[in-house]
Amino acid sequence: MSSSIKTKTEDMLIGALLRVPAQAIQRRIIHELNAAGFEELRVPHMAVLQFPGPDGVRPGTVAERAGMSKQAINQLLRSLEGFGYIIRSDAADGGRARIVHLTKRGRAAYSKIHDILRDIEREWSSELGPKPFAQLKELLFRVWESPLAR
Numbered sequence: 001m002s003s004s005i006k007t008k009t010e011d012m013l014i015g016a017l018l019r020v021p022a023q024a025i026q027r028r029i030i031h032e033l034n035a036a037g038f039e040e041l042r043v044p045h046m047a048v049l050q051f052p053g054p055d056g057v058r059p060g061t062v063a064e065r066a067g068m069s070k071q072a073i074n075q076l077l078r079s080l081e082g083f084g085y086i087i088r089s090d091a092a093d094g095g096r097a098r099i100v101h102l103t104k105r106g107r108a109a110y111s112k113i114h115d116i117l118r119d120i121e122r123e124w125s126s127e128l129g130p131k132p133f134a135q136l137k138e139l140l141f142r143v144w145e146s147p148l149a150r
Helices: 014-035 043-049 059-066 070-082 104-128 130-145
Strands: 086-090 098-102
Touching: 014 043, 014 104, 043 059, 043 070, 043 104, 059 070, 059 098, 070 086, 098 104, 104 130
Parallel strands: none
Antiparallel strands: 086 098
């Protein structure tokens, strides 16, 4: 006799409730980017290409935003540089710091990500209803702005 476990809303913890949709969004972004001609991009690259994007900032800032080590981010940056999505140049202050810049291809991919996310928002709004979806975004924004997200 097999038993199925039915999950109730009150049994779900916030980590899973946020993680599962976020992972689904990332998989969809990569799938659609690949289909649009950005074949070499993979989910780990999203750590660099996520909002607000890497353009004009130091690799350490990209690492901090992604919650990753500088070494791990530098591997992703090398990969993206090799694929032609970014370039790194010396900072204007003449120090040892480097600055990340999106190339034309990188800006095209970043723009496509924005388009995909707008499509996802329209679909979710349709599925949940415009008012509940707006409430969801408002609550998530409040968490984003609060000390809870630090």
